[in-house]
Amino acid sequence: xxxxxxxxxxxxxxxxxxxxxxxxxxxxxxxxxxxxxxxxxxxxxxxxxxxxxxxxxxxxxxxxxxxxxxxxxxxxxxxxxxxxxxxxxxxxxxxxxxxxxxxxxxxxxxxx
Ligand SMILES: [Zn+2]
Ligand SMILES: [Zn+2]
Numbered sequence: 001x002x003x004x005x006x007x008x009x010x011x012x013x014x015x016x017x018x019x020x021x022x023x024x025x026x027x028x029x030x031x032x033x034x035x036x037x038x039x040x041x042x043x044x045x046x047x048x049x050x051x052x053x054x055x056x057x058x059x060x061x062x063x064x065x066x067x068x069x070x071x072x073x074x075x076x077x078x079x080x081x082x083x084x085x086x087x088x089x090x091x092x093x094x095x096x097x098x099x100x101x102x103x104x105x106x107x108x109x110x111x112x
Contacts, residue, residue: 009070010026010028010029010031010033010070011031011033011067011068011069011070011076011087011096012026012029012031012067012096012098013026013028013029013031015027015028015029016028017033017070020032021038022034022035022038022041023035023038023094024070029098029099030099031096031097031098031099031101032096032097032099032101032102033070033094033095033096034094034095034097034102035093035094035095036055036088036092036094036095037052038094039055039081039095040052040053040054040055042106043055043106043109046106046109046110047109047110047111055081056081057079057080057081057086057088058079058080058081059078059079059080060078060079060080060085061078062078066078066087067087067096069089069091069093069094070093070094071089071091071093071094072089072091072093074089074090074091074093075090076088076089076090076096077089077090081095081105082104082105082106082108082109083104083105083108084097084101084102084104084105084108085098085101086101086105
């Protein structure tokens with residue numbers, strides 16, 4: 001995305017996505033849109049690990065209509081990560097997590 005283009009809307013509620021660090025967060029529903037690399041980096045930091053490991057996504061059954069990728073408009077694939085439901089762009093643009101899911105997922109990846 002070039003600078004100056006309007007930021008794409010929230011896949012969940014259509015609200016405005018505001019930049020937050022290397023990701024984006026919805027001003028309305030507080031969901032988060034992150035690149036997979038960024039999510040892997042957050043997991044790495046939570047574990048105090050030297051290298052980021054590949055993220056382990058699992059397929060999940062979605063009870064709702066597919067969300068749309070804010071980057072390409074493709075239907076996001078319902079998956080789960082660290083026991084949290086996430087929605088992932090099949091073209092690799094990023095991962096959507098609803099409000100609270102990112103925090104919960106990051107807590108879940110830390111070894112007890
Ligand atoms: Zn939203
Ligand atoms: Zn996409």
